[in-house]
Amino acid sequence: MTAPLPPFRVLRPQAIEAAVAAGAAPGGARYLAGGTDLLVNLRRGLLAPAVLIDLGGIAEFADIRCTDQRTRIGSGVTLARLATDPAVGARHPALRAAAVAVAAPGHRNLATIGGNLCADTRCIYYNQSEWWRRANGICLKSGGEICHVAPEGKRCHAAFSGDLAPALIALDAVAEIAGPGGRRRIACADLYAEDGRAHLQLGGADLITAIELPAEPVRSGYLKERVRQAFDFPLAGVAVALATETGRLSMLRVAITGTNSRPFLVENTAALLGRAVDEELLGQLDKLVQKQVRPMRTTLTPAGYRRIVAAALARRLLASLGASAAASVA
Amino acid sequence: MLDDGRSTRGKRILRVRLNGLWREDAVADNQLLVDYLRESVGLTGTKTGCDGGECGACTVLLDDQAIPACLTLAVRCEGRSIETIEGLAAGGRLNRLQRAFHEHLGTQCGFCTPGMIMAAEALLRRQPAPSDQQIREALAGNLCRCTGYVKILESVRAAAADA
């Protein structure tokens, strides 16, 4: 072994209330879900909490329940299970595709849906060893004064790189939160803010307990571009959900990850509704995406490519989902 | 109640079923499973090839599932079953994957081999007759630098046929 993890205590509550109480206790605690993001960051010295609250002991976190109205997924459900659960696959293809696209099989056996939603943002200047960050000058996100990506600016541009969030946003999912103030529900799209240092709109003791998705049938899909076809974060990831009536779009939601500090729902898609999916429409979506993504130099792959490829993926998904919709009408 | 089992010196007693045998060891809360296996138990078949979750060399089975031991705290394995490469050769006889990796040269330098075999073992337990694509996907988290994966695929195929 080369370097030990920083010292911390591990608590393993059996109930949500106990977890939240521990999370709210003073002294700095972090929730530990699958650990595939958090432990890597701990190993790199990116954070050093005194307490980790292991969520693996909370039985109800591991439930998937399907009713006629909705799908309810406990926040501790692993990505491996999401990828293989027949009901999830049949109802929410985008979610299944996103789960399969994360990291590699071993990670997916550990990683959870809640953890993936709460994954830290990433940047080539941030996800480095302590020696590296010190030698290079501590960045804004690490507690320094300057963002190496955009030194003239005041904010951190680290990119959100989770794969599940865009799928859940496109599928209009809602997150159930337990916190010191009780329970509440937030649309997944509203969980995030465009700030690489504080991208989660949750308090430190807030805990995602479950995700709910509407069960009505929509076509959906997720595509991810990366250098390698496994073991890689998205350069851009795009989820599309749509519905059609008599061959025309009646609903369209497009959500994107990997390009901004938050996963976000592409705006102004309403203008595309009521129309058939054709080249002109695809071109308009392409423009909307290119205009709204904000890739920065947070990856070794150039930002300009991430912009183009985000649009290309959105276009491809809309074309294929739109075509299969047309086929089923015919 | 939350920190039951903690001893006074910052360690607690971990009870795991390791390669089929229950055992108890004192572990620190911040000890990784891979360091527990290698440093505390002395099972050095499980390798460390990266700085965390990037190579798959430390893959072991936790309740039949392949996981990276470098991204798992030892204390989270309480009461669970862990299998490492050392546990596969029951009674000293190679299991079918070990035999196939040996005979088909699925191993060259051998450093990724224990993790690779454990990932393949998890695959064959849930999918006894995998397609080539299923094999490739199941091993996508295990980097090998020697073989180009060609003979690794051949080895897993041969082991599956050896059922």
Place this chain on the structure above:
Amino acid sequence: MHNAPPGRRRPTPAAGVPLIDGIDKVTGRARYTADLEHRGALVGRILRSPVGHGEILRLDVTRARRLEGVVAVVTGEDCRHTYGVLPVAMNEYPLARGKVRYRGEPVAAVAAIDAETAARALALIELEVRELPAHYDTASARAPGAVLLHEDRPGNIERAVHHVFGDPAAGFATADLVREACIDCAEVNHAQIEPHAALAEYDPQTARLTMQSVSQVTFYLHLMLARCLQMEESRIRVIKPFVGGGFGARVEALNFEIVTAMLARAAEGRVLMELTREETFITHRARPQTSVRIKLGLTRDGRLTACECEVVQRGGAYAGYGIITILYAGALLHGLYDIPAVKYDGYRVYTNLPPCGAMRGHGSVDTRHAFEVLLDRMARELGLDPFAVRRRNLLVAPTRTLNELAVNSYGLADCLDRVEEASGWRGRRGHLPRGKGLGMACSHYVSGAAKPIHWTGEPHAVVNLKLDWDGSVTALTGAADIGQGSSTMVAIAVAETLGVPIERIRVVAGDSATTPKDNGAYSSRITFMVGNAAIDAARRLKKLLIAAAAHKLGEDPENLDCLGGLFGSTRATQTTLSFADAAKAALVNEGTLTVKGTFTCPPEAQGGKHKGGAVGSTMGFSYGAQVVEVSVDEATGRIVVERVWIALDCGFAINPLAVRGQIEGSVWMGMGQALMEETRYLDGMPAHASLLEYHVPTSVDSPPIEAYIVESIDPNGPFGAKETSEGALAGFAPALIAAVADALDVDLDQLPATPDRVMDALVARRRRQRLQHQPAGDAK
């Protein structure tokens, strides 16, 4: 010279044999350096420079030394001796002295009772550096007024090479087509899966040092330990445990190895140094970023008339293998095709980055890539088939190249035939749908450098065989098995020569206390040199056994042979003697037998008399041809490699199983370099120093590879064998680029061909096509 193949007689199975240490690997029993018993050993850690170039003003280790649990701290003050590769160019200290020259350069090191204490101690070391301008690219390092990294190297040029063979101007004058290309190849890294580690033990009572490390070259490590620690060689023992891959990463003594030994001596005990993956990347010594400007002349029917090539390598901060790499890059323009004239200008440039070194296909890969890419483009322009162009320029063995390299066997024509047929080239090329393409290229590599780095007058390889009363044969070799299967090769060579099953042979390798000196695992030398030495030793032993058996059986030794482990007359079969009994007979009056076999490259094989002429010289070149099939996604720029067909002339496949494994692995490593591998520095900081950012292809990125073995039976190789581990690598990238050109009519000038670069090329192509289609008057 052992020049006759053994009539294909094989006590070992024709398909080949599994590795003799394979069972240790599949059971987890194999102990790599970090797995060695190290209870009670101190933990070593290294403090590294945060700046790219600077003068060390102050290095204060007092507080670290005082920390409870710290046993030793060492700095540049503790070693005033340089280390390196070529005796004329050793300019590196294990711990920086006076200056630091790259970010991550070792500055100090500690040995402490555990990892926590070691980490705390590093944080207590005070380092003050006055920063100097740093040069992170070759243009800045070569610019007028650039700050020199090394005072004795003006212009920051480590070595400039200017070689002209034949008459290039005349050659270009006779060409029908002359074209030029500028090709840029990114720096890549070996990324062997085992991180670096070393375990050193110093016994103050006997003043002896035992070093166990990940080395491919235990002999060179031994030499550098003695030099840097100023110890007598005889007091040092170097042992190679299992090694988790090398690919050239470990073909020179590395700083952390020497530092670990320094710590062990200072602590008067045992120190285990495990480097992180990040540190393993920083240690580097891999293939440099290389810019190639290449110009070729072709006649209308595809005959090469001349080649001009300029190579600039970004070498990093210290010499290492640099001089050899820049010489290889030019020398191996020769030896693959018949070219009447070749001009080569090479520049190895010092930069403030981790030192580059040798990596699989050392020196040859990037120039071969540029050559083959340009040849493919010119073939297209002339409307010629790429196979036909290669066939038009074949050598005829035996021959000597313009630069005096000996080509004794040459199976390239057979390689071309095999992959052309296997890939269905003739029926498929040009008939694939848009976005799919086929490309091909050729490559070659040496079977061991005919002139070793440290020329001592000794044989190039020595193998000892010990035969004892129990009838067991132990082969003792210093050759480093790093996963390529060299120990298995030695066992086969001995078994086949003796005529006994391989199970009778044990191989003990890589321990300076017991095994004969060996130069190590580099330049694909082991099969050719150690294999020949093993055969020589086995022949000598067999002679003794036959004499003893003949005496016992009352036969004429001339009529005796050993087959399947039994000695018997080649005429009559009634009386036989078991191997064990023959061994007992041979030991009478002699006791335990030890015989020695050697191999020496004759002087005429050691290259031309021109400066640097020894580099590239070898007893035998391997030859390869490959076809790559790709699909390219025009919307995302992603290239998918669908299939690869590779034929390699390895002379003779001593262990076909291992030969295939080596061919597949080298083709695949070429794929990594072609598609996605790249080291990148942000102001000299290694931004790629993890297996997440440095993209080693995964199983889902990797295509089926069909490998074909071509056996040209080299006159000097062991049983006719040549190298098999490196020759195929360099052909992949140009075949891929040719396939992409076939698929989408785009020319890619940069490696790796990542999706963003493919997109850039597609955009450039569309722009070009728009301009071509615009009426002339509209062009503004």
